[in-house]
Amino acid sequence: MKGNFERPNIRAMKGYVPGEQPSDQSVIKLNTNENPYPPSPTVFQSLAEFDAATLRKYPSPSALAFREAAARHHGVNAEEIIATRGGDELLRLVLTTFVDPGEKVAVASPAYSLYPVLTAIQDGQLEEIELNDEWLPDERFAEKANEQGCKVAFIVNPHAPSGTLISQSFIKTIATTFNGLLVIDEAYVDFVSDATHDLTHFAVEAPNVLLLRTLSKGYGLAGLRFGYGIGCKNIIHPMITKTRDSYNLDAISQVLAAAAITDQAYAAGTWAKINTERKNLSDTLKTIGFEVLPSQGNFVLATVPTGSLTAEQLFEGLKASGVLIRFFNEPRLQDKLRITIGTPEENQRLITSLRTLLEKEG
Amino acid sequence: MKGNFERPNIRAMKGYVPGEQPSDQSVIKLNTNENPYPPSPTVFQSLAEFDAATLRKYPSPSALAFREAAARHHGVNAEEIIATRGGDELLRLVLTTFVDPGEKVAVASPAYSLYPVLTAIQDGQLEEIELNDEWLPDERFAEKANEQGCKVAFIVNPHAPSGTLISQSFIKTIATTFNGLLVIDEAYVDFVSDATHDLTHFAVEAPNVLLLRTLSKGYGLAGLRFGYGIGCKNIIHPMITKTRDSYNLDAISQVLAAAAITDQAYAAGTWAKINTERKNLSDTLKTIGFEVLPSQGNFVLATVPTGSLTAEQLFEGLKASGVLIRFFNEPRLQDKLRITIGTPEENQRLITSLRTLLEKEG
Numbered sequence: 001m002k003g004n005f006e007r008p009n010i011r012a013m014k015g016y017v018p019g020e021q022p023s024d025q026s027v028i029k030l031n032t033n034e035n036p037y038p039p040s041p042t043v044f045q046s047l048a049e050f051d052a053a054t055l056r057k058y059p060s061p062s063a064l065a066f067r068e069a070a071a072r073h074h075g076v077n078a079e080e081i082i083a084t085r086g087g088d089e090l091l092r093l094v095l096t097t098f099v100d101p102g103e104k105v106a107v108a109s110p111a112y113s114l115y116p117v118l119t120a121i122q123d124g125q126l127e128e129i130e131l132n133d134e135w136l137p138d139e140r141f142a143e144k145a146n147e148q149g150c151k152v153a154f155i156v157n158p159h160a161p162s163g164t165l166i167s168q169s170f171i172k173t174i175a176t177t178f179n180g181l182l183v184i185d186e187a188y189v190d191f192v193s194d195a196t197h198d199l200t201h202f203a204v205e206a207p208n209v210l211l212l213r214t215l216s217k218g219y220g221l222a223g224l225r226f227g228y229g230i231g232c233k234n235i236i237h238p239m240i241t242k243t244r245d246s247y248n249l250d251a252i253s254q255v256l257a258a259a260a261i262t263d264q265a266y267a268a269g270t271w272a273k274i275n276t277e278r279k280n281l282s283d284t285l286k287t288i289g290f291e292v293l294p295s296q297g298n299f300v301l302a303t304v305p306t307g308s309l310t311a312e313q314l315f316e317g318l319k320a321s322g323v324l325i326r327f328f329n330e331p332r333l334q335d336k337l338r339i340t341i342g343t344p345e346e347n348q349r350l351i352t353s354l355r356t357l358l359e360k361e362g
Numbered sequence: 363m364k365g366n367f368e369r370p371n372i373r374a375m376k377g378y379v380p381g382e383q384p385s386d387q388s389v390i391k392l393n394t395n396e397n398p399y400p401p402s403p404t405v406f407q408s409l410a411e412f413d414a415a416t417l418r419k420y421p422s423p424s425a426l427a428f429r430e431a432a433a434r435h436h437g438v439n440a441e442e443i444i445a446t447r448g449g450d451e452l453l454r455l456v457l458t459t460f461v462d463p464g465e466k467v468a469v470a471s472p473a474y475s476l477y478p479v480l481t482a483i484q485d486g487q488l489e490e491i492e493l494n495d496e497w498l499p500d501e502r503f504a505e506k507a508n509e510q511g512c513k514v515a516f517i518v519n520p521h522a523p524s525g526t527l528i529s530q531s532f533i534k535t536i537a538t539t540f541n542g543l544l545v546i547d548e549a550y551v552d553f554v555s556d557a558t559h560d561l562t563h564f565a566v567e568a569p570n571v572l573l574l575r576t577l578s579k580g581y582g583l584a585g586l587r588f589g590y591g592i593g594c595k596n597i598i599h600p601m602i603t604k605t606r607d608s609y610n611l612d613a614i615s616q617v618l619a620a621a622a623i624t625d626q627a628y629a630a631g632t633w634a635k636i637n638t639e640r641k642n643l644s645d646t647l648k649t650i651g652f653e654v655l656p657s658q659g660n661f662v663l664a665t666v667p668t669g670s671l672t673a674e675q676l677f678e679g680l681k682a683s684g685v686l687i688r689f690f691n692e693p694r695l696q697d698k699l700r701i702t703i704g705t706p707e708e709n710q711r712l713i714t715s716l717r718t719l720l721e722k723e724g
Contacts, residue, residue, distance in 0.1 A: 018609065216420075
C-alpha cells in the first residue's frame with residue numbers, strides 16, 4: 001500500500017478518541033469535563049496586553065516564568081516543576097523518558113483511555129489492575145504492580161471516570177511500596193472539597209512520585225493546552241532537558257497560564273460554585289432513581305435506574321435534545337453515564353431532559 | 363540515586379541546546395533564524411478579536427480550520443496536511459510513528475542538531491551521510507541510505523546551516539531511489555528566490571515523501587510554535603489519528619496560524635526584503651574577507667578570513683558588542699559563523715562590529 005511505513009505496534013493500535021466538540025454553540029456541553037466558567041479576568045487582561053510583534057521570536061524554551069509562578073503557589077522549587085502542553089504531554093513524556101519498549105505500565109482501571117494508547121505508542125505492556133467495588137485502587141495495587149515488574153504506575157486522583165477520592169495515606173502507602181515511578185494524575189484535584197488534601201510536598205520529597213496538574217479543568221483553560229508536573233528534580237530534569245520538544249509551549253500560553261495560576265482567588269471561586277452544584281446535581285439524580293458515586297471531581301458517574309432506558313439510550317436521547325454527556329461502552333461502565341458539572345442552568349436543562357426521557361419511557 | 367528511573371538510552375544522551383534567548387531586548391539577535399519582521403497585520407487583528415472566554419472549551423483536536431486554510435494555499439487536500447506544534451513536533455512524530463527502536467535513520471550532515479537528539483530518544487541508529495564539498499547531499503545519498511537499511515531519511519532544503527538549495531530534480535531522484543520515508547525539512551523554503559521551486563504536489567503524489575513546513579521563519583511566528591507536514595494520506599493519517607497528542611495545538615495558535623497563512627501577500631513582502639538583504643549582507647561580508655556559501659535561507663554561513671580571529675573569537679567578540687550570531691563547535695563548522703538575516707539596520711550593526719573586531723586584530 002502507498003506510503004505504509006508504520007511501525008507494527010502503531011499499525012496495530014487504535015488512536016485516542018476525544019469527546020465530541022460540536023460546532024453548534026447552543027449544545028449544553030457536559031461531556032468533556034470542561035469548567036463551565038471562563039478563566040480569570042487576569043487571563044483576559046494578559047491576552048489583551050499581549051503584543052503579537054513579540055511572536056517573531058522564540059519563546060522561553062522551558063516556560064521559566066510560569067514554572068516560577070507555579071513554584072511560588074505550591075511552595076516548591078521551579079526545578080521541581082515541568083510545564084507541558086496539557087497534561088497529555090506530561091503523560092507522553094513519562095513513557096518516553098522512563099519506559100523502555102516491552103516494559104510494563106500499571107494502571108488502576110477502568111481509567112482515562114489515553115493511558116493504553118500512550119503505552120501502545122511506546123510499545124510498552126499495559127497491566128490493568130482492577131479498581132475495587134468502591135472504584136478505589138485494589139489494596140494490593142503496589143504489590144501487584146511490583147509482582148508484574150511494572151516500571152511506571154498511573155493512578156488518577158480524584159479518579160476518572162468515577163470521581164472517587166483516594167485518601168492521602170493510601171496514596172503514600174502505594175508510593176512507598178511501589179518499586180517504580182508512581183504518576184498521580186491530579187487533573188481534577190482542584191475540585192476536592194477537603195482543603196488539607198495536598199500531596200505536593202510529599203511528591204517533591206519522595207524519590208518516585210510525579211504529580212500531574214492541568215489548567216484545563218480547574219482554571220477554565222482547556223483551549224490553552226497547559227499543564228505541569230511536580231516531582232523531585234531527578235524525575236523532572238531529564239524530561240525538561242532531554243525528551244521534551246525543545247520549545248513545547250508557545251509564548252502566549254506561557255503568559256496566560258502564569259496569569260491564571262497567580263489568581264487563585266478567582267479559580268477557587270469557580271471550584272466552590274462547581275462543588276455546590278455537584279452536590280445539588282447528585283441529590284437530584286438520586287431523586288429520579290440514579291445511583292451516584294461520591295465525586296470529588298467536576299463530574300459525576302451515575303448508574304441509570306434499572307428497568308428503564310439503557311445508559312446508551314439515555315445518552316442518545318439527551319444528545320437529540322441538545323445535551324451532550326459521556327457514555328463509555330466499556331466493562332463496568334455500560335450502565336453508567338459520566339456527567340460534567342455545568343452551571344446551575346445547564347444542570348437544570350440536563351435534569352429536565354432526563355425527566356422527559358424517563359417519563360416518556362414510563 | 364533518588365528518582366533515577368531514566369531509560370538507558372535517555373540516561374546516555376544529551377539534550378538539544380537551543381540558541382540563546384537573551385532577556386536584554388537591546389541585543390541584535392541574529393542567532394536563531396527568526397524573521398526580523400513582525401507577523402501579518404491579520405495576526406494582530408485575530409489576536410485582538412480572540413475571546414478568552416472560549417478557552418474554557420477544548421480546541422479542535424486536529425486544527426481543522428488551519429489545515430483547510432493551508433490546503434487551499436497549497437492546492438492539496440486537508441487530509442494531506444497535519445498541523446503540529448512547530449516543525450519539531452512533526453520530526454518527533456515521524457520517529458515515533460515510523461522508526462522502531464534499533465532501526466536506522468539517515469541524515470545528510472552536518473545538519474540540524476535536533477535530528478540526532480530525536481533519534482536517540484527513539485533509540486534509533488543515526489547514519490550520517492556526509493554532505494559533499496558544495497554542502498549538497500552525496501550523489502549516492504539514497505543508495506547509501508538503502509545499503510544501510512534506513513527506514514527514514516532527513517534532508518533539509520534549503521540546507522541548514524549552509525543555506526544551499528538542492529535542486530528539485532535531485533530531490534525527486536533521491537525520493538524515487540530511497541526505499542524508506544524521505545522527510546524534506548523545508549523550514550526555510552519560503553526564502554527560496556526561485557518561485558518555481560515547489561515540491562508540494564510531488565509530495566502528495568509520491569508514496570514516501572513528507573514535507574515539513576513551519577510558520578516560525580517565513581511567517582514571523584517562532585513564538586507561536588506552529589508548523590505542518592504535507593504528504594500522502596497514508597503518511598499523514600497515522601500521525602493525526604494515533605501518535606499525535608490528542609489536542610496538540612491550543613485554540614489561539616490555531617486561529618492565528620490560519621490568519622498568517624491566508625495572508626500570503628504580507629509574508630511574501632517580508633521574504634523579498636530578507637532576500638534583498640541576504641544579497642547585500644553576503645556581498646559586504648565578501649568585501650571584508652569572508653567566504654559566503656550561496657544561501658537560499660534567511661541566514662548565511664560565512665567562513666572567517668584566515669590569519670585573523672577564529673570564528674569562535676569573532677562570535678565571542680560580537681556577543682560582547684551586543685550582536686548574537688551562531689557558532690557551532692562541530693566538524694566542518696569550526697571556521698564558520700551562521701548569521702541570520704536581520705533588518706538593514708541590524709545587518710549594518712553586525713558589519714560595523716565585525717569590522718571593528720577585525721581591524722583591532724589587524
